[in-house]
Amino acid sequence: xxxxxxxxxxxxxxxxxxxxxxxxxxxxxxxxxxxxxxxxxxxxxxxxxxxxxxxxxxxxxxxxxxxxxxxxxxxxxxxxxxxxxxxxxxxxxxxxxxxxxxxxxxxxxxxxxxxxxxxxxxxxxxxxxxxxxxxxxxxxxxxxxxxxxxxxxxxxxxxxxxxxxxxxxxxxxxxxxxxxxxxxxxxxxxxxxxxxxxxxxxxxxxxxxxxxxxxxxxxxxxxxxxxxxxxxxxxxxxxxxxxxxxxxxxxxxxxxxxxxxxxxxxxxxxxxxxxxxxxxxxxxxxxxxxxxxxxxxxxxxxxxxxxxxxxxxxxxxxxxxxxxxxxxxxxxxxxxxxxxxxxxxxxxxxxxxxxxxxxxxxxxxxxxxxxxxxxxxxxxxxxxxxxxxxxxxxxxxxxxxxxxxxxxxxxxxxxxxxxxxxxxxxxxxxxxxxxxxxxxxxxxxxxxxxxxxxxxxxxxxxxxxxxxxxxxxxxxxxxxxxxxxxxxxxxxxxxxxxxxxxxxxxxxxxxxxxxxxxxxxxxxxxxxxxxxxxxxxxxxxxxxxxxxxxxxxxxxxxxxxxxxxxxxxxxxxxxxxxxxxxxxxxxxxxxxxxxxxxxxxxxxxxxxxxxxxxxxxxxxxxxxxxxxxxxxxxxxxxxxxxxxxxxxxxxxxxxxxxxxxxxxxxxxxxxxxxxxxxxxxxxxxxxxxxxxxxxxxxxxxxxxxxxxxxxxxxxxxxxxxxxxxxxxxxxxxxxxxxxxxx
Amino acid sequence: xxxxxxxxxxxxxxxxxxxxxxxxxxxxxxxxxxxxxxxxxxxxxxxxxxxxxxxxxxxxxxxxxxxxxxxxxxxxxxxxxxxxxxxxxxxxxxxxxxxxxxxxxxxxxxxxxxxxxxxxxxxxxxxxxxxxxxxxxxxxxxxxxxxxxxxxxxxxxxxxxxxxxxxxxxxxxxxxxxxxxxxxxxxxxxxxxxxxxxxxxxxxxxxxxxxxxxxxxxxxxxxx
Numbered sequence: 001x002x003x004x005x006x007x008x009x010x011x012x013x014x015x016x017x018x019x020x021x022x023x024x025x026x027x028x029x030x031x032x033x034x035x036x037x038x039x040x041x042x043x044x045x046x047x048x049x050x051x052x053x054x055x056x057x058x059x060x061x062x063x064x065x066x067x068x069x070x071x072x073x074x075x076x077x078x079x080x081x082x083x084x085x086x087x088x089x090x091x092x093x094x095x096x097x098x099x100x101x102x103x104x105x106x107x108x109x110x111x112x113x114x115x116x117x118x119x120x121x122x123x124x125x126x127x128x129x130x131x132x133x134x135x136x137x138x139x140x141x142x143x144x145x146x147x148x149x150x151x152x153x154x155x156x157x158x159x160x161x162x163x164x165x166x167x168x169x170x171x172x173x174x175x176x177x178x179x180x181x182x183x184x185x186x187x188x189x190x191x192x193x194x195x196x197x198x199x200x201x202x203x204x205x206x207x208x209x210x211x212x213x214x215x216x217x218x219x220x221x222x223x224x225x226x227x228x229x230x231x232x233x234x235x236x237x238x239x240x241x242x243x244x245x246x247x248x249x250x251x252x253x254x255x256x257x258x259x260x261x262x263x264x265x266x267x268x269x270x271x272x273x274x275x276x277x278x279x280x281x282x283x284x285x286x287x288x289x290x291x292x293x294x295x296x297x298x299x300x301x302x303x304x305x306x307x308x309x310x311x312x313x314x315x316x317x318x319x320x321x322x323x324x325x326x327x328x329x330x331x332x333x334x335x336x337x338x339x340x341x342x343x344x345x346x347x348x349x350x351x352x353x354x355x356x357x358x359x360x361x362x363x364x365x366x367x368x369x370x371x372x373x374x375x376x377x378x379x380x381x382x383x384x385x386x387x388x389x390x391x392x393x394x395x396x397x398x399x400x401x402x403x404x405x406x407x408x409x410x411x412x413x414x415x416x417x418x419x420x421x422x423x424x425x426x427x428x429x430x431x432x433x434x435x436x437x438x439x440x441x442x443x444x445x446x447x448x449x450x451x452x453x454x455x456x457x458x459x460x461x462x463x464x465x466x467x468x469x470x471x472x473x474x475x476x477x478x479x480x481x482x483x484x485x486x487x488x489x490x491x492x493x494x495x496x497x498x499x500x501x502x503x504x505x506x507x508x509x510x511x512x513x514x515x516x517x518x519x520x521x522x523x524x525x526x527x528x529x530x531x532x533x534x535x536x537x538x539x540x541x542x543x544x545x546x547x548x549x550x551x552x553x554x555x556x557x558x559x560x561x562x563x564x565x566x567x568x569x570x571x572x573x574x575x576x577x578x579x580x581x582x583x584x585x586x587x588x589x590x591x592x593x594x595x596x597x598x599x600x601x602x603x604x605x606x607x608x609x610x611x612x613x614x615x616x617x618x619x620x621x622x623x624x625x626x627x628x629x630x631x632x633x634x635x636x637x638x639x640x641x642x643x644x645x646x647x648x649x650x651x652x653x654x655x656x657x658x659x660x661x662x663x664x665x666x667x668x669x670x671x672x673x674x675x676x677x678x679x680x681x682x683x684x685x686x687x688x689x690x691x692x693x694x695x696x697x698x699x700x701x702x703x704x705x706x707x708x709x710x711x712x713x714x715x716x717x718x719x720x721x722x723x724x725x726x727x728x729x730x731x732x733x734x735x736x737x738x739x740x741x742x
Numbered sequence: 743x744x745x746x747x748x749x750x751x752x753x754x755x756x757x758x759x760x761x762x763x764x765x766x767x768x769x770x771x772x773x774x775x776x777x778x779x780x781x782x783x784x785x786x787x788x789x790x791x792x793x794x795x796x797x798x799x800x801x802x803x804x805x806x807x808x809x810x811x812x813x814x815x816x817x818x819x820x821x822x823x824x825x826x827x828x829x830x831x832x833x834x835x836x837x838x839x840x841x842x843x844x845x846x847x848x849x850x851x852x853x854x855x856x857x858x859x860x861x862x863x864x865x866x867x868x869x870x871x872x873x874x875x876x877x878x879x880x881x882x883x884x885x886x887x888x889x890x891x892x893x894x895x896x897x898x899x900x901x902x903x904x905x906x907x908x909x910x911x912x913x914x915x916x917x918x919x920x921x922x923x924x925x926x927x928x929x930x931x932x933x934x935x936x937x938x939x940x941x942x943x944x945x946x947x948x949x950x951x952x953x954x955x956x957x958x959x960x961x962x963x964x965x966x
Contacts, residue, residue, distance in 0.1 A: 424879040427821035428782075448821040449828070469881050475872050477828045481761065500761045517854040517869045519836065519862070535761040551760040580758035597758055630757055646756070670754075688754070712779045713753035713770075735779060736879075 137214045417694065417704055417729060423454050423738035425472045429712055430732035432486040434495070435723040441512045442721070442730060444738045445497050447482035450475050455512045456728070456740060470740075473516050478505045478525050485539040487546050494526070496546050496560065498536025504529035504548055506560050529558055531566050538582040547592050547606075549579035555594050557606055570604050572596055572611075581632045585641075585655060593641050593655075595629035601641055603655060615641055615653040617660035630672045635697075636680045644671035650685060650695075664700060666693060669716075675729075677722040684729055686717035692731045706741065709733025765790055772803050778888055781806070781814040789818070796932040800939055809890035812940050813878070816898055819936070820874045822929050823905055826912060827867050829919045834911075839863035844910035844949060853904065863911050870904045877901060902933075902942045906950075909933065913950045 423430075426446035433444045440456040452472035459468040481500035488495045495507045506527040534551035541547075545567070549555045555570040570592075572579070577597025585591035590606045593615075601615040628646035635642065639655035650671055652662040667687035675684040676697070683695040690711060694704040709716050712734035719732040730740045753767045769791065772784045788799045802811045842850040842863045851858035854869035861869060878884060878901065883894040909930045912920040924930050931952050937943040 422881070424881065425875045426879075427817050427875065449824045471876055472872070475868065475875070477824055477831060477868070480825060480828055482764070484757075500764055502761070516872060517852075517865075520831070520864050520868055522831070522835075535759065535764065537757040537759075549758075551758055578758045578760075580756065628756060710779065711777050713767075713777070713783055715754050 141211075141214070415727075417706065417741040419706070419708070419739050420742045421456055421459065421468050421470050421740035423452075423470050423472070423740065424736070425452055426450070426736045426738075428482070428736055429715065429734035430718060430736060430738045431482060431484050432497075432719045433721055433730055433732040433738050434486040434488045435721055435726075435728065435730065436488065436492045436509075436512075437490060437724045438492060438726075439512055440723070440726055440728065441492075441509075442723075442728075442738075442740070443476075443486060443488070443495055443509075444732060445483035445486045446736065448736075449479050449481060449483065449499075450477055451479075451483055451486070451495075451497055451507070452476070453510065453512075453514075454738075457512075471516065473512065473514050474510050474524075476505075476507055476524070478528070479503065481535075484535060484537050485548075487539040487541040489541055490543055494560070496529075496539055496541065498532075498539045498548055498550075500535040502530075502532045502534055502536060502550065502552070504532070504536055504539065504546070504558070527560055527565070529560060529565050531556055531558075531569075537580060540583050542584040545606075547582055547584065549582040549594060551578055553578045555579050555582055555592070555604075557592075568606065568609055570594070570609055572602055576600060576602070580629055583632050583634045583641075585639075586634045586636045587639055588655070591655075593632055593634055595632040595643060597628065599627040599629055599645070601629065601632055601643060601653065603641075613655065613658040615643075615655075615658050615660075617651075617663075630670060631674045633674045633676055636676055636678060638680060642674055642676065642683065644674045644685060646670040648687075650674070650683070652700075662700060666695070666702075667691065672715075672717055673719045675720045675722050678724045682722075684720045684722060686720040686731055688714060688716045690716040690733075692717060692720050692729075694729075706731075708739050709737060710735040712736075781810055781887070782817070785814055785818055793926075793932075794928045796928060796935050799932060800935055807889060808940075809892070809895045810888060812895065812898055812942070813884065813890050814887070815936055816874075816901060817878055819929065819933055820871060820878065820901075820905060822927060823871060823908060825927065826908060826919070826923050826929070827871055829923060830864060830867055830908075830912060830916060833916055833919060834864045834867070836862035836864060839911070839915060842866035842907060842911060844907060844914045850907050863915070867908050867911070870908065874901050874905060899942045902937050903947065906933065906937070906943065906947065910950050 423442075423444060426444065426448050428447040430444045430446045433442055435442045442454050442456070443451055444454065445451045453474040453476070454470050455473055456470060458473065459470050476497070479497065479499035479501055483497050483499045485498040486495065487497075493509055495509055496504055497507070498504045505525060506529065508524050508526050510521070510524055529548075532548065532550035532552050532554065536548050536550045538549040539546060544559055544561070546558045546560060547555060548558065553571060557567045557570075558565045559567055572594070575598060579594045579596055581595040583593050585593055585603060591603055591612060592606055593601050593603045595601050603612040603615070604610065605612050627649070629643045630646060631644040633642050634640075634655075640661065641653040641655055643651045643653065644666075645651060648665050648667050648670060649663055650666040651660060651664075653659065654661050666685055667689050668691075669687050669689035671685050671687050673686040676682070677684075681697055682703075683697050684692060685695065686692045686708075688711070690709055691705050691707045693702050693706075695701065696703050708731045710733065715734040717731055717733050721730045723729070727742060728740055730738060732738045751768055751770075753765075753770065755764055765786070769787050770783070772780060775783055777783060784803070785799065788795075792798070800815070802808065840862050841860055842852065844850075849860060850866060852861035852866045852869050854873045855861075877897060883897055884890060909920070912923070913930070920930070930950055934948055934950070934952050937948070938945070
């Protein structure tokens with residue numbers, strides 16, 4: 001037993017001692033200066049309750065023997081247990097084994113802890129190494145810059161020399177900068193805006209490449225960043241590794257490169273400091289640029305993905321340290337280029353990115369749905385074009401709202417219009433509405449004899465609905481019958497209305513912040529243009545002139561604030577019938593286009609009063625009865641006239657040849673109203689089928705349909721409008737409501 | 743205008759319609775109106791046919807919800823009162839009528855403001871009509887035009903009381919305007935009948951005399 005236990009203790013102690021090099025060493029140093037064996041003896045005896053004396057003996061013995069050699073220590077330890085056995089015979093083999101096992105696992109645990117510690121320290125070393133490398137490269141970078149600046153200075157000097165003496169200074173050609181230097185020169189030139197115009201684009205790119213390599217190098221050695229960015233990189237599968245290590249390197253530069261570096265460079269002149277701070281920013285820019293390049297390469301689809309990935313990246317934010325955040329921000333900066341706007345704070349960014357991700361997903365869905373749609377709509381005859389998917393819909397490429405639309409091209413981000421404001425205050429159908437050219441303000445004209453002014457920024461939240469109610473700010477009263485049409489001056493200060501009473505009233509718009517219950521100011525109603533003898537149905541403005549058409553058969557041109565406001569009257573041949581709608585030809589001064597009951601449009605020269613051309617389709621001459629034109633609008637930039645017909649068609653005419661360019665069934669019932677957006681890209685149409693439709697003028701396809709109003713008798717929608725500068729569209733209906741969509 | 747497409751009558755005012763043809767289409771029976779605005783359509787149709795025949799205009803069709811009927815009528819009154827306001831704007835200025843009065847007995851305070859104010863008569867008129875337009879179109883009180891809560895129906899009485907003062911002011915201070923307007927529209931006559939019939943105002947408040955019993959006679963007899 002004695003030998004046995006001694007042997008076990010001895011055997012056991014050996015590996016323990018070996019493994020214990022850390023703690024064992026510490027213990028023995030502090031207590032005895034002996035090896036692991038001593039400590040082994042100590043722990044064993046400590047476990048045995050009765051072995052106090054032996055324990056001491058063991059310790060002393062161990063200590064003494066250890067002084068000479070390990071082999072001698074063994075018997076000493078062995079003696080300890082032997083003694084113990086004499087005094088405390090309750091040792092059992094299982095007990096000892098259990099104890100040994102317990103100890104073993106404890107030591108294993110400790111060893112793994114030390115392993116972890118060691119790995120951490122190694123990582124720290126690696127990081128410091130990386131930092132050092134990074135600083136070194138920064139230093140070399142800066143020295144390059146110095147050289148480059150010296151070179152530039154020399155060039156400059158030689159130039160002045162040449163200018164002064166007319167010959168090349170002899171010694172200057174000796175110094176030729178290396179390719180790299182030139183490359184860097186290019187970089188600096190772009191970054192610091194020093195005009196090194198001589199540096200070509202290729203060398204500039206080379207320099208960029210090189211710098212990226214530097215950054216990559218640093219990134220690779222930097223374990224911490226590497227480990228952390230690994231995850232991100234795997235997520236951002238699109239970007240190659242170099243890019244992101246570059247990002248890491250950039251971070252290293254950014255954090256380490258600042259103040260810490262300055263002592264190193266302090267030996268150099270003061271202008272180094274300037275370039276140093278530049279140096280801090282340059283790498284980040286590089287990453288940005290390279291990301292940019294990637295984006296340019298991978299185009300729209302990738303773009304969407306990239307944004308989507310941006311989300312994941314951001315959501316990891318909490319655990320990932322600042323460094324990574326910087327990587328993320330860098331990516332975001334690239335987005336900024338395409339987005340034009342991007343909030344800075346992480347949270348906002350997160351939501352924004354989320355939104356965009358959704359858009360991306362939606363886009364994919366849209367495309368799927370649309371292809372299905374196309375399949376489904378085959379063989380539907382002329383109504384095929386009518387099919388539109390209200391879920392996929394929405395492709396008003398709102399340039400003003402979101403820049404991504406432009407970047408992604410045809411498959412870009414598409415906007416869906418949703419009803420946001422309901423304008424309820426009219427007692428009867430709203431015949432016309434018009435937006436202020438700049439403010440979120442509009443005016444509605446109704447069959448209840450009034451006009452109302454609305455400010456979309458003054459809203460009342462309607463309960464349990466997403467839409468907002470707007471209360472009117474001002475009620476214009478002067479008409480003694482239904483008000484049928486509206487026009488507004490280009491500066492948004494004056495508005496004109498034509499009514500069933502045959503009068504055109506001129507109004508000075510009150511401030512959009514007026515108190516709705518302010519005192520009556522008679523000067524708001526600034527003039528009445530009398531001249532028409534019957535209902536005024538059409539009114540449109542161009543600079544200071546207005547043109548109106550009336551059921552009395554005439555079209556009149558007015559300059560409202562002249563002494564003699566009526567400038568000219570245009571009357572068509574009897575056969576054409578009365579005019580129904582009128583518009584200025586937008587791309588041709590002094591031309592107006594008038595739609596007549598005959599379903600023809602006539603373009604007049606306002607100066608001469610002569611007919612310029614008649615828009616009529618030769619083939620369609622037969623049976624014009626149903627083709628009554630409800631509305632005519634001129635394209636804002638092209639020589640195209642668009643007409644809305646009673647026979648559910650929208651037709652496009654060429655103003656120069658007078659021929660029909662395109663004809664399409666647009667609605668299920670007569671088309672009553674048309675509006676073209678300020679850029680001439682989209683057409684909005686309203687119909688008695690209660691819906692408004694948005695059309696892409698490029699390919700004449702319907703991109704969204706919204707059911708907006710209810711019927712009163714057989715009428716539904718009277719007017720539609722685009723805001724010239726803000727993303728609003730609006731519709732006016734026979735149900736007495738006007739709706740604004742965003 | 744109506745223009746029969748095939749055999750169906752389309753009740754539309756197309757652009758270019760002459761004012762005499764505006765809304766000039768064959769009457770449509772209420773039962774055939776499937777619109778949510780049927781009551782308004784019906785009332786307007788009756789007025790269009792003969793504005794002087796107030797008794798028929800105010801006769802509620804069978805199976806008609808009384809709340810909606812009163813509500814739609816009041817909307818129509820407020821709408822037509824715009825015409826009176828337009829005329830008053832030309833003559834009734836804050837200098838001539840500094841207060842909203844009818845007889846000398848009362849000065850009416852304008853309820854459109856947070857604290858009722860002594861607005862000049864023309865402001866009172868405009869504010870009252872604007873306020874009525876907002877209230878009657880309020881999504882909170884009148885979210886639907888086919889059914890109306892009882893609690894909202896009680897609002898109609900106060901609107902009636904306020905807009906009636908416009909009639910009374912016009913009658914006592916701008917008699918010429920009132921007479922012209924009344925000759926054309928019979929509005930005060932109709933209104934008085936309306937509030938009496940549906941018990942929306944007390945008799946003693948109806949201070950504008952109207953000649954009872956001659957609804958069907960020609961113009962010029964409805965006032966005084």
